[in-house]
Amino acid sequence: MLLQNPTKQAAVTTADKVFEQLQHAIVEGDMAAGSKISEPELAKHYQISRSTLREALNRLEKCHLIERKANIGSRVVDCTIEGLLELYITREALEGMACRQAALNMTDEEIAHMQDMLAQHAGDKALQDGVAYYQEEGDVDFHYKVILGSHNQQLINLICGQLYHLVRMYRCQFGMHSPRATRAFTEHSNIIQAISDRDGELAELLMRRHIAASRKNIENKIALQKAEQES
C-alpha cells in the first residue's frame, strides 16, 4: 500500500503506533462506523495505559475519524451519504485551488516527474486492462502529487493530513471501485497539460470537474442501489 500520507514522519512513540493501527482499523471498517469507543477496553486490547490511548484518540480526532464529547466519550464517525457528498464538495474546493496553485508553483522537474508517472500508468493500464491498478494507487498518487505541487502548506495539511483519511474510509466502507478508470485517466492527463501550460484557471476548472464527476458518479450509484432495494 502506497496510499500513505506523504507528509508525516515515521511513528516514533507508542501512541503514534497505536494511532496508526486504530486509523487502519477505522478506515477498513474493523471498528464499525458510528460505534462507541470504550477507553478501558481498547487500552487493554492494545496493552497500553489509558493515557497513551487517549493521546492516540486525540490524533484520530484531529483527522476527523472519531468524535468526542466531554464526559461522555468517543464514537467512530458515521458514514452517511450526506457526509460523503459534503466531503466531495470540500475536496472540490480545496483540490481545485491546490491544482491552481500547482500550475503556478510546481517546478519544471516536478511537472516532468508527474508526466512520467502518468506515462507509466498508461503502460500499466494497457497491460492489465486498465481497471484494477489505476483506480487505487494511481489515482491517489496523482492527486497527492498535485496537492504537494501547490507548495501551499496550509492546503497540504488540510487535504493530506485530514480530509484524505476520511476519503479512504468512505472508499472502503462504501466499497467504491468506480468504473471511471479510462475516463479518469484522460481527465488526469488534461489536468497535467493545463499545469504544464501554467494555466492556473483551467487547471482549477478541470480538477473541480474531475472531482464533481466522481461525486455525480457516486450519486448515480446510490440512486441505483436505492432503486434496486425497492424492487
Next chain:
Amino acid sequence: MLLQNPTKQAAVTTADKVFEQLQHAIVEGDMAAGSKISEPELAKHYQISRSTLREALNRLEKCHLIERKANIGSRVVDCTIEGLLELYITREALEGMACRQAALNMTDEEIAHMQDMLAQHAGDKALQDGVAYYQEEGDVDFHYKVILGSHNQQLINLICGQLYHLVRMYRCQFGMHSPRATRAFTEHSNIIQAISDRDGELAELLMRRHIAASRKNIENKIALQKAEQES
C-alpha cells in the same frame, strides 16, 4: 466580543477552560509566535497537572495554533507573510465554496436574517463613521453567517473550527484594521444579493473576489511597510 466560534459548546472541563485561555493568549500575542512551550512551566502557571495541560495543547494543535514534535515539544506557530497569504488562498477556496452552497441551501429565513443584519450594520456604519465597528464584528459576523448557511458540516468545521483561529491570530499580530470598510460593506451587500437570488456561481465568484481583495490589500500593505523600512 462576539467573535467566538459559533459551532462549539461551552467549555465544561478544566482542560477546555485552559484551552480557551491559551487560545486567547496565543491569538492576542501574549505568548510570542514561534516561542517554545514548556509543559511544566505552563502547568504550574495555570495550576493544573501536566496531563490536563497536554489535553489543552492537543486542542490547540487541532486548530493549528501550536506545532508539536515527538520527544521535543511544542511551539507556538510562526506568523510569516507566506503563511498569511497561504491562509487567504485557503479561505478563498473554502469560503468561496461555502458561499456557493449557502446560495443553494440557506433557508429564506436565514437569508432574511442576514439582510437584516446588514441593514443594521449600515445604520451603525452611518452613525459612527463606519470604520471601527464594521471591520471587526460586522465582518466576522457576516462571514460566519455565510459559512453556517452552507449547511455543510465539513466546511463549517474546517473554516470555523480551525482556519478562523489562525485568521484572528494573524489579524492581531499584524495589527490589521483594514481601510476597506466601505468597500467591504458593498461587497457583502452584493454577495447577499447573489445568495438571495440563489445564484451559487455568482455568489462563489463574489466571495472569492472579496477575499482575494483582502489578500491583495495585505500584500500592498506589506510592500509599503517594506519600502518604509528601507527608507
Next chain:
DNA sequence: TTAAGTGTAATTGTCGACAATTTTTTAAAA
C-alpha cells in the same frame, strides 16, 4: 580554539490511581 564525547539536568512520554460525571440498575410510588 575548535570539535567531539561524556555525564548531568531538564523535558517529554507513559503509567496506575483517584475524583467527577454519566449510565445503568434497583426500588418505590403513582
Next chain:
DNA sequence: TTTTAAAAAATTGTCGACAATTACACTTAA
C-alpha cells in the same frame, strides 16, 4: 404497568510519579 427516584456500577477527567529521550554543560583531544 409505568414513572420517578435513589443507589450502584461503569466511564471519563485529572493527578502525581516514574521511564525514556533530548538538551546542555563540561571535559578532553586534535
